[in-house]
Amino acid sequence: MTIVTRASSLPLWRRPWVINSAVTVASVLACLLLLPSRIPGMQLLGVSPHWLLIWVVAWSVKRTQWEGAIAGLVLGLLQDAMTAPAPTHALGLIVVGVLTARLQKQRYLQEDIVSVALIVFVMAVIAETVLALQMSLNQLISVDSLYPSLDKIWLYHQRVALSSAILSSLWAPALYYPLNRWWDRYSTDA
Amino acid sequence: MVTLAISSAWLLRASDGALIYEAYHWVTRPLQPGLSREQQFENSYILELQERIVELENQNRALQAVDAYEKSITTEGTRATVIGRGADHWWQHVILNRGSRSGVDVGYVVTGPGGLVGRVVAVSPSTSRVLLVSDATSRIGAKVSRSRTMGVVRGQSNNRVIMEFFEKLPDAKAGDVIVTSSFSRLFPRDVPIGRIESIDLTKSPAPEAVIQLSSPLPVLEWAIIHPFEPLEMVDIPTLPGAESENGARLDGSGGAMP
Numbered sequence: 090m091t092i093v094t095r096a097s098s099l100p101l102w103r104r105p106w107v108i109n110s111a112v113t114v115a116s117v118l119a120c121l122l123l124l125p126s127r128i129p130g131m132q133l134l135g136v137s138p139h140w141l142l143i144w145v146v147a148w149s150v151k152r153t154q155w156e157g158a159i160a161g162l163v164l165g166l167l168q169d170a171m172t173a174p175a176p177t178h179a180l181g182l183i184v185v186g187v188l189t190a191r192l193q194k195q196r197y198l199q200e201d202i203v204s205v206a207l208i209v210f211v212m213a214v215i216a217e218t219v220l221a222l223q224m225s226l227n228q229l230i231s232v233d234s235l236y237p238s239l240d241k242i243w244l245y246h247q248r249v250a251l252s253s254a255i256l257s258s259l260w261a262p263a264l265y266y267p268l269n270r271w272w273d274r275y276s277t278d279a
Numbered sequence: 280m281v282t283l284a285i286s287s288a289w290l291l292r293a294s295d296g297a298l299i300y301e302a303y304h305w306v307t308r309p310l311q312p313g314l315s316r317e318q319q320f321e322n323s324y325i326l327e328l329q330e331r332i333v334e335l336e337n338q339n340r341a342l343q344a345v346d347a348y349e350k351s352i353t354t355e356g357t358r359a360t361v362i363g364r365g366a367d368h369w370w371q372h373v374i375l376n377r378g379s380r381s382g383v384d385v386g387y388v389v390t391g392p393g394g395l396v397g398r399v400v401a402v403s404p405s406t407s408r409v410l411l412v413s414d415a416t417s418r419i420g421a422k423v424s425r426s427r428t429m430g431v432v433r434g435q436s437n438n439r440v441i442m443e444f445f446e447k448l449p450d451a452k453a454g455d456v457i458v459t460s461s462f463s464r465l466f467p468r469d470v471p472i473g474r475i476e477s478i479d480l481t482k483s484p485a486p487e488a489v490i491q492l493s494s495p496l497p498v499l500e501w502a503i504i505h506p507f508e509p510l511e512m513v514d515i516p517t518l519p520g521a522e523s524e525n526g527a528r529l530d531g532s533g534g535a536m537p
Contacts, residue, residue, distance in 0.1 A: 110280075121299050122306050125363030125374050135497060136368050159281055166288035170296030171366035173400075178367060220369060235416040237435060245415075245436055249368040 109275045116268055120144050121167060131260070133252040138260040141168055142216055145182050146209050147265040149189035151272070157186030176223035181216035188212065202262045209261040213254035221246040297403035300363075304376060304406045307362050319495055323393035326493045330394065330456045330471035334424045338469070341427075356390075356505040357381050362406070371414035371436055373397070375502060378405040386465070386509040391502040393494030394471035395419070395459065399504065407504070412472065413440060413496055420463030421472055426450035429460055430488075432472060438496055439476065442488045449486055453477055457490050465509045 101107060120140035131137055141164045149157030165179025172178070189208060221243060224236045236242060291298060359381075363374035377383050379402045389396040389409045397411040410417060413434040421432040421442060428451050430444040442457060455475045461468040473492040480486045 118302070121366075122303050124366035125300075125303055126307065127364050135364075137364075139368070159284070163284045163288040166285070166292045167296070167299070168367060170288075170292040170294070171299055172370045172372065174292065217368065224369075235418070237415045237433070241415070241435065245369075253368055 105275060109272075112271055116264070117141075117144060117164065117167070120164075120264070121171070124168070124171060131256070133256050134248060136249055136252040136256065138256040139213055139216065139253050140257075140260075140264065141165075141178075141182065142185060142213055143209055143257055143261045143264045144268075145186050146189050146205065146212055146261070147268045149186045150205065150208070150265075150269070152190055154187045154190045157190035158183045159186075161186035176220055176227065178216075178220065180223065181219035184219055185212045185216050188215065202266060205265050206258040206261045209265075210254045210258035213257045214250045217246060217250040217253055221250075295401040295403075295408070296366075297401075300374060300403045300406040300408070303363060303374070304403075319498060320392045320500075323391075323493060323495050327393045327471055330424070330458070330474070330493060333456045334458050334469055334471065337424050337427075356503040357383060358501060358503055359383075359407070360501050361499050369415075369436075371411040371417075371434065371496075372400075373409045373411060373499060373502075375407045375409060375504065376405065377504060378402045378407050380404045382506075383407045383504050384506075386507060388466055388470070388505045388507040389502045390470060390505065391494045391499055393492070394473065395466065396494055396496065396499065396502050398465055398507075398509075409502070411496055413437060413492065419466055419472070420460045421457050422460040423449070423451045423475070424456040424458050426455075429462065430485075432457065432490065438492050440473070440490045440492060442475070442490050443485045444488070445485065447486065448480070449478075449488075451475060451478060451488060467505070467507055 120143075123140045124137075127135075127137055145157070145161050145164055148160045161182035161184070162179050165177060165182040168178040168182075189212060192208065224242050225239055228234045228236045228239060228242070237245075357377050359375035359377040361373050362376045365372035373396075375383075375389070383399060383402050385399055385402060387399045387407075389398060395412055397409045397414075397417070399407045400410045401408040411434070412419060412432070413436060415434050415436050417434045419432040420429070422429050426449075428444060428446060428449045430442045430449070432440050432442045434440050444451070453475050457472045457475065459466045459468055459470045459472065471493055473490045476489045476491045478486065478488045
């Protein structure tokens with residue numbers, strides 16, 4: 090309680106929660122702006138790292154399932170905004186957020202950079218699988234579906250999932266390390 | 280806090296991410312490419328011209344027989360630079376640096392060095408998002424320029440597209456030039472798409488051809504946006520079994536969003 094009263098005497102823009110939210114939002118924005126770019130050395134078979142997925146994993150590692158799910162929903166909607174609303178990316182990222190938050194509780198993995206890269210690798214495959222599943226479902230249910238046939242979807246899925254997983258896990262520390270350091274500092278400050 | 284985050288994400292989604300792409304446009308402004316990979320584009324351009332000549336020759340032959348002839352598309356348009364690619368791994372999009380402020384609108388057709396590139400599916404004040412012909416959900420009514428055999432071209436997420444013919448025994452062979460047909464509602468007619476690489480006549484339900492796109496989509500750096508008014512109305516459906524003589528159904532539209 091003393092912390093709250095001390096913090097509220099500061100001007101608004103210097104309060105810890107304002108700075109923290111600003112940093113969080115800015116990091117999401119940076120990820121969004123990285124999405125359409127194809128910087129040389131950052132792509133494999135025309136696929137670039139899935140920055141939003143890395144962000145969701147970094148966020149969910151030390152948080153609850155609900156927080157992970159909400160981050161997944163928000164970032165998924167943002168990615169929908171930048172591509173197309175169907176099939177939705179939100180579902181995949183929600184699954185990723187929830188699973189990452191659950192993983193941490195089981196204490197199978199340590200919270201170092203290598204295990205985060207590993208989590209990102211698995212989650213990237215899961216996120217692409219959820220998208221491919223949505224497309225397959227649409228293909229099976231609707232008669233005049235625009236998506237290609239099932240075998241083509243899953244063949245493409247293999248390629249995309251693998252290159253996305255490799256690239257995202259390699260680039261994961263670049264985002265995870267500074268973000269995690271910041272959130273750690275914020276939680277000890279506040 | 281949570282509702283704020285979700286509602287702002289929802290708002291952005293409703294506006295097709297216009298705000299994000301505006302920001303992206305300003306951030307990448309110093310990085311937007313000038314001219315490079317000249318050779319590749321020049322080759323594609325020569326290829327396009329060759330295809331256009333083939334198409335014009337065929338058209339000329341047809342013209343001598345038929346009097347009524349509509350003017351094909353004019354070449355005037357807005358030049359734009361490619362500043363970004365699809366924001367995920369499934370959609371084949373490019374982001375161009377011209378938007379509604381330059382008069383670009385949804386449904387406009389984009390061509391590049393080599394021919395057809397795609398159509399505009401979303402615009403923000405200074406960017407526009409183009410669904411490429413190579414996207415798996417893209418459908419374009421097309422024809423073989425030499426024999427006027429009709430078909431539908433669909434993308435498969437790489438630089439080769441598949442053309443499905445309407446006829447069981449299409450008059451087409453490897454090397455034939457493919458252009459958009461007049462059945463296409465979302466694209467103007469007679470724009471070069473590519474060349475037939477191989478044909479599989481045994482494919483069921485319809486024979487298929489693999490087409491090599493003539494525009495280098497993976498390395499595309501600039502494109503031209505042509506104003507085009509898509510005909511999105513649909514004809515009254517004919518009863519099943521009442522197909523027209525040559526079996527060509529009027530469904531050759533393209534590039535629709537799912």
